[in-house]
Every structure is written in structure tokens, then in C-alpha cells.
Amino acid sequence: MADSSKTKLPFQAEVAQLLHLVTHALYSNKEIFLRELISNASDACDKLRFEALDHPELYEDQPELDVRLTFDKAARTLTLTDKGIGLSRQEAIDNLGTIAKSGTKDFMSKLSGDQKADAQLIGQFGVGFYSGFIVADKISVESRRAGLPADQGVHWVSGGAGDFEVNDITRAERGTSITLHLRDDADEYLNAWKLKQIVGKYSDHISLPILMEKEEWKEGENDQPGDMVKTGEWETVNKANALWSCPKKDISSEQYEEFYKSISHDYEAPLAWSHNRVEGSTEYTQLLYIPAKAPFDLWNRDKGAGVKLYVKRVFIMDDAEALLPSYLRFVKGVIDSADLPLNVSRELLQESRDVKAIREGSTKRVLSMLEDLAKKQKTAPESGEGKIDVVDKNATPAAEAAAEYADESGKYAKFYAEFGAVLKEGLGEDMGNRDRIAKLLRFASSTNDGVSMSFADYKARMKEGQDAIYYITADTLAGARNSPQLEVFKKKGIEVLLMTDRVDEWALNYLTEFDGTPLQSVAKGAVDLGKLQDEAEKKTAEEAAESFKPMLEKLKEVLKDKAEDVRVTTRLVDSPACLVVQDGGMSTQLARMLKQAGQPAPDLKPVLEVNAEHPLVKKLEGSAHFADLANILFDQALLAEGGLPADPAAYVRRVNALLV
Numbered sequence: 001m002a003d004s005s006k007t008k009l010p011f012q013a014e015v016a017q018l019l020h021l022v023t024h025a026l027y028s029n030k031e032i033f034l035r036e037l038i039s040n041a042s043d044a045c046d047k048l049r050f051e052a053l054d055h056p057e058l059y060e061d062q063p064e065l066d067v068r069l070t071f072d073k074a075a076r077t078l079t080l081t082d083k084g085i086g087l088s089r090q091e092a093i094d095n096l097g098t099i100a101k102s103g104t105k106d107f108m109s110k111l112s113g114d115q116k117a118d119a120q121l122i123g124q125f126g127v128g129f130y131s132g133f134i135v136a137d138k139i140s141v142e143s144r145r146a147g148l149p150a151d152q153g154v155h156w157v158s159g160g161a162g163d164f165e166v167n168d169i170t171r172a173e174r175g176t177s178i179t180l181h182l183r184d185d186a187d188e189y190l191n192a193w194k195l196k197q198i199v200g201k202y203s204d205h206i207s208l209p210i211l212m213e214k215e216e217w218k219e220g221e222n223d224q225p226g227d228m229v230k231t232g233e234w235e236t237v238n239k240a241n242a243l244w245s246c247p248k249k250d251i252s253s254e255q256y257e258e259f260y261k262s263i264s265h266d267y268e269a270p271l272a273w274s275h276n277r278v279e280g281s282t283e284y285t286q287l288l289y290i291p292a293k294a295p296f297d298l299w300n301r302d303k304g305a306g307v308k309l310y311v312k313r314v315f316i317m318d319d320a321e322a323l324l325p326s327y328l329r330f331v332k333g334v335i336d337s338a339d340l341p342l343n344v345s346r347e348l349l350q351e352s353r354d355v356k357a358i359r360e361g362s363t364k365r366v367l368s369m370l371e372d373l374a375k376k377q378k379t380a381p382e383s384g385e386g387k388i389d390v391v392d393k394n395a396t397p398a399a400e401a402a403a404e405y406a407d408e409s410g411k412y413a414k415f416y417a418e419f420g421a422v423l424k425e426g427l428g429e430d431m432g433n434r435d436r437i438a439k440l441l442r443f444a445s446s447t448n449d450g451v452s453m454s455f456a457d458y459k460a461r462m463k464e465g466q467d468a469i470y471y472i473t474a475d476t477l478a479g480a481r482n483s484p485q486l487e488v489f490k491k492k493g494i495e496v497l498l499m500t501d502r503v504d505e506w507a508l509n510y511l512t513e514f515d516g517t518p519l520q521s522v523a524k525g526a527v528d529l530g531k532l533q534d535e536a537e538k539k540t541a542e543e544a545a546e547s548f549k550p551m552l553e554k555l556k557e558v559l560k561d562k563a564e565d566v567r568v569t570t571r572l573v574d575s576p577a578c579l580v581v582q583d584g585g586m587s588t589q590l591a592r593m594l595k596q597a598g599q600p601a602p603d604l605k606p607v608l609e610v611n612a613e614h615p616l617v618k619k620l621e622g623s624a625h626f627a628d629l630a631n632i633l634f635d636q637a638l639l640a641e642g643g644l645p646a647d648p649a650a651y652v653r654r655v656n657a658l659l660v
């Protein structure tokens with residue numbers, strides 16, 4: 001069959017890798033392929049409906065949208081046919097041969113080859129169309145894009161290995177038909193009852209009708225066994241009502257969860273959801289979900305938000321950044337407006353007062369969902385004990401309620417571990433809600449394990465006379481915990497919050513106080529413990545500083561290229577020296593991070609603070625190796641906070657010279 005239009009093309013390397021994984025790792029939950037394909041069909045119909053608002057001719061006199069599901073026992077095929085937007089030849093090549101999501105390559109490189117672990121990870125990625133290969137060893141797609149002439153149809157076929165083939169065809173019907181050639185062990189899907197069951201489980205609530213051909217029992221003739229035969233009549237096998245438009249009381253938790261999975265391509269159930277009809281000057285319905293797991297590309301701030309915008313049930317767009325601020329980009333869901341015009345454009349979206357009101361309302365709704373989870377979160381046990389996971393089989397109702405509470409109680413910690421760092425961006429991004437966001441933040445502290453301390457908890461534990469919330473930022477928790485800057489705080493039993501997220505430094509620029517108490521970095525400016533330091537201590541420190549003055553001058557001179565200033569400090573107990581930055585300055589840690597990321601960062605010279613009581617510092621006086629010791633002091637202070645000496649070799653040489 002010579003055909004000049006026939007082209008064989010290789011899959012993008014990442015697709016080939018994904019396909020391999022899909023067929024090997026996702027085997028334990030095969031049936032989700034149907035949800036994924038139906039969800040794609042539903043998106044295709046949504047897109048058509050939207051494009052047809054301006055171009056009604058795209059309906060080609062067939063405005064009815066549905067998906068038809070058929071199977072052929074003899075041929076061992078399963079076919080899904082939609083009347084959606086369809087694919088042009090180029091779209092088939094692009095969309096079914098490559099993955100456009102940015103960061104895919106990085107993501108793929110993280111997969112280990114361990115099937116179980118990878119199956120978990122791949123869930124965060126979403127396999128969509130390619131999940132068909134879980135049950136099929138060949139997939140054939142026939143499609144025609146709405147609006148194109150019949151002779152510009154496309155046939156795409158692949159065995160799911162390294163390549164696929166495309167071919168021009170004539171196709172009268174608009175939309176896409178996907179035929180799965182089932183693997184030998186996928187017989188169960190050649191059964192109407194089984195298919196209906198899967199549709200009911202995963203796709204009951206999408207607004208698109210899913211149709212199957214009715215069957216009836218036919219007795220066998222001449223002693224042959226009877227069988228189900230198709231009648232040629234079609235019946236709708238799902239409820240086909242948009243879930244969010246149903247009354248809450250009619251929707252079960254399972255239905256909410258399945259709906260979430262079908263809009264998010266997530267494999268895990270969400271942590272929480274909120275479903276509301278908002279009335280007033282702007283009317284809309286919101287169904288918002290908090291996922292349990294971060295997607296692989298959470299840190300890509302440019303990716304479209306996970307909330308789909310509908311206007312009176314008509315899908316408008318899912319790149320609805322206008323609907324939620326970027327720091328809530330982990331939220332998934334649907335917003336359906338009763339007020340927006342159907343032909344709303346992206347530009348209009350950004351300016352519309354209704355959209356602004358929706359955005360504000362949805363932001364507040366998400367924050368209150370989080371507050372709710374936080375409220376149910378059990379406060380961290382004082383020590384390691386107290387994990388609630390054993391449930392008595394003979395539980396009384398009260399014990400059952402407690403068990404349920406235990407279930408709810410871990411959710412905020414779970415949420416925070418996945419999305420806490422993103423939420424912090426809100427401090428800089430959403431001034432109006434800054435206080436609410438600040439209340440939702442959790443930290444580790446110098447006297448408490450785990451990331452569970454809120455600012456309010458901290459305040460409640462502050463010492464008599466303490467008038468600031470102390471914190472330190474560092475690359476790692478261990479680095480923060482062992483930082484020399486903490487020494488005096490440890491000695492005095494003052495708790496310090498340990499912040500190790502990359503965004504902390506930036507985000508905290510926007511939060512100078514919490515509930516009237518100023519936030520103070522222990523690594524910035526001169527240490528001022530205020531009333532926490534007694535008069536005698538202050539006096540000793542002042543005297544030490546005075547008598548140390550000549551030495552400071554010498555140190556300043558030797559280190560003038562490295563240190564902005566050298567001064568005596570009371571913040572150190574065991575360490576000889578540490579580095580601090582000027583109040584309001586960028587921390588050395590942030591500057592280092594920016595440089596590593598290839599971003600411009602000011603060349604900051606830190607202040608070297610020395611502990612005049614330390615033997616090493618005392619040794620400086622009259623030392624023949626003054627310059628070497630001074631440099632070692634500085635470089636060690638840098639090492640202690642996770643930095644590297646500017647000239648590591650020189651540092652090693654100096655230390656070695658002293659060791660010998």
C-alpha cells in the first residue's frame with residue numbers, strides 16, 4: 001500500500017521513556033486508562049464548545065457532544081469516539097509524540113527504575129493519553145480537526161515502543177476516535193458490564209455524556225451457548241451532570257475524590273476540598289481541592305494554574321492564573337461563573353471586576369480551608385512519643401471519633417511538607433492576606449523537633465523580657481541548629497526559629513513583625529538581647545570591647561578585603577568568631593544562593609564578630625602568625641555557616657602550617 005503521506009517518526013526521548021514506565025510501573029492500577037482517555041475526550045469537547053462561541057460553524061451541524069465507547073470481542077479492540085475539537089496532522093505529531101510540559105526531562109532523570117517508587121512519582125506527572133499503553137500493545141487514532149475539510153483527517157498509530165506513524169486519511173466525522181488493541185491479559189475490558197462499572201467509578205460526574213451500545217441476551221442456536229449481542233441502540237452510561245452544579249448533599253466523598261482525579265490527573269485522593277455557591281454581587285460556584293502531593297513541576301511558576309474556569313457550564317480556560325494568585329498554584333478545581341460573558345477573553349479576564357471578586361473570594365476560601373486543616377492538626381507532641389496510629393478493633397464510638405480526629409490531624413503537616421514553601425511566597429505576593437498567611441506558617445525551632453511551630457506557639461513560649469521573635473536562616477536544619485550565632489541563645493534558653501526553605505530569606509523581607517512582635521534574624525546586625533541580658537553581662541562585654549580595641553584595628557587592617565568590619569560580640573559562647581550581615585542587608589546565604597543560580601548578587605562583605613573570651617582569639621595577641629590566624633578565623637566562620645573560603649588552598653596551607 002504505497003502512500004506518500006505515510007511518515008514514520010520517533011517519539012521524543014522523554015515520551016519513549018514514559019511509555020516504557022507506563023507499561024511496566026502502572027500495571028497495578030490498569031483501569032485508570034479509561035478515566036484518562038475519557039478525560040481527554042471531555043477536554044476536547046470543552047475546547048470545541050469554547051472555540052465555537054466565536055465560530056459556530058465548527059459544529060458542522062452536529063452540536064451534540066458525547067463520547068461513544070465500543071468494543072469488538074473478536075478483534076479484541078476497545079474504541080472511544082468523541083465529537084470534540086479533533087487533531088490536525090501536525091497536532092497529532094506534536095501532541096501525541098512529544099510532551100510539552102517544561103521540566104519533563106529533569107523529572108524523567110529522577111526516576112530510579114524501581115517500579116514501585118516510579119509508579120508513585122509518575123502519579124505526580126500524569127500520563128494522560130499514554131496510559132492507553134497499559135492495556136494496549138497498539139493504539140490507533142483517527143481524527144479530524146473541527147473546521148478542516150474531510151480529506152485532512154489523520155491516522156496515527158503506534159506500538160508504544162520507539163516510534164509512531166502518521167498518515168493522511170479522509171474522515172467525515174469531526175473529532176477523534178481512539179482504538180486500543182488490547183494486550184492478551186486485558187480481556188476484562190471486552191465486557192460491557194465491566195466498562196460501565198469503570199465509567200461509573202471514575203467518570204460519572206463529568207458533564208459529557210458517555211454512550212454505550214445497548215446489549216441484550218440472545219439464546220444460542222443449535223446447542224451453541226447464548227451471548228450478549230448489540231442492539232444498535234445507544235444508552236448514556238454516566239450521570240453526565242457537572243459535579244459542581246449538583247447540591248452538596250447529593251455528592252459522596254468518593255464522587256468528590258474521583259472528580260478530583262479526573263480533572264487533575266492525580267493518582268492520590270486530595271487532602272481536602274471546598275464546594276460552595278457564592279451569591280451576592282458576583283455569582284459563582286467554586287469547587288476547590290488541596291492535593292496531597294506536590295506535582296513534579298510545582299516550582300515552575302509559569303505553569304497554568306490548576307483551576308478551570310467555566311461560564312454557565314461552558315469551559316473557558318484552564319490557564320486561569322487570573323483566578324488564584326501564584327502562591328496558591330497547587331490548588332486544583334473548578335470555578336463556574338454565572339455573570340461573565342461567554343466570550344470572555346484573557347485580556348478581559350484580567351480586567352473584569354467579577355473576576356477580581358472571584359479571585360479574592362477563592363483566595364480567602366483556600367486560606368480558610370488551610371486554617372481549618374491547621375485547626376484540626378494535633379499540636380506536635382513534646383517529645384517523640386504520642387504518634388496515633390493504632391486503632392483498637394473494639395473501639396467505642398468515642399475512640400472511633402478520636403481515630404477520625406487522628407486521621408484529620410495529620411493533614412496539615414502533610415500539606416505543609418508538600419506546599420509550605422510555596423505558601424510562604426504569599427507573604428511577598430499578597431499583602432492583603434499577609435497576616436492570615438503568617439499564621440499558617442510552621443517552623444522548626446532550636447528546642448523543638450519537626451516543622452510544627454507557628455509564630456503564635458513561639459510567642460506563647462517566649463521568655464519573660466523577650467521582645468523579639470528570633471530566627472535564623474540556613475541551608476540545612478543541621479546547619480541552622482549548630483550555627484555559632486545560636487550559642488548565646490542556647491545558653492540563655494531562648495528559642496530560635498530555624499528556617500531552611502530557599503524562599504524564607506526572601507519571604508521574611510515582607511514580614512517584619514507578627515502580632516505586634518518584631519522578627520529579628522540572629523545573623524543580622526549587632527546582637528541585642530535587650531532585657532534578656534543583665535547589667536553585669538553588659539558591663540563585662542563593654543569592658544572587653546574596650547580593651548580589645550587595638551586588636552580590632554589590627555584585625556580590620558589584615559581582613560580589609562574580606563570583612564566590612566570587625567567587632568566584639570556577646571553572641572558567641574563556644575565559637576571564636578562568626579559572620580553577620582548589616583541590619584537590613586542581604587544575608588550571605590541568600591547572596592550565595594543567587595550566585596549559584598547564576599543571578600546577579602551584590603558582593604557583600606560581612607562583618608566578622610569575634611568572641612574576646614575565646615582562647616584562639618586571646619592567642620592572637622602578640623602572635624607571630626597574626627595574619628594567618630586572622631585569616632583562619634575568618635575562613636572558619638565562613639565554613640561554619642556553610643560557605644567556602646574564597647581561596648580554599650590558602651586556607652588549608654595556613655591551617656597545616658599551624659598544625660606542624
Ligand code: ADP
Pocket residue numbers: 040041044082084085086087095096126127128129130176
Ligand atoms: P494532557 O491531556 O495532560 O495534555 P495527554 O498526553 O493526555 O496530555 O494528551 C496530549 C495532548 O493530546 C492533549 O493535550 C491534547 O492536545 C491531545 N489530545 C489527547 N486526546 C485528545 C482527544 N481525544 N481529542 C483531541 N486532542 C486530544
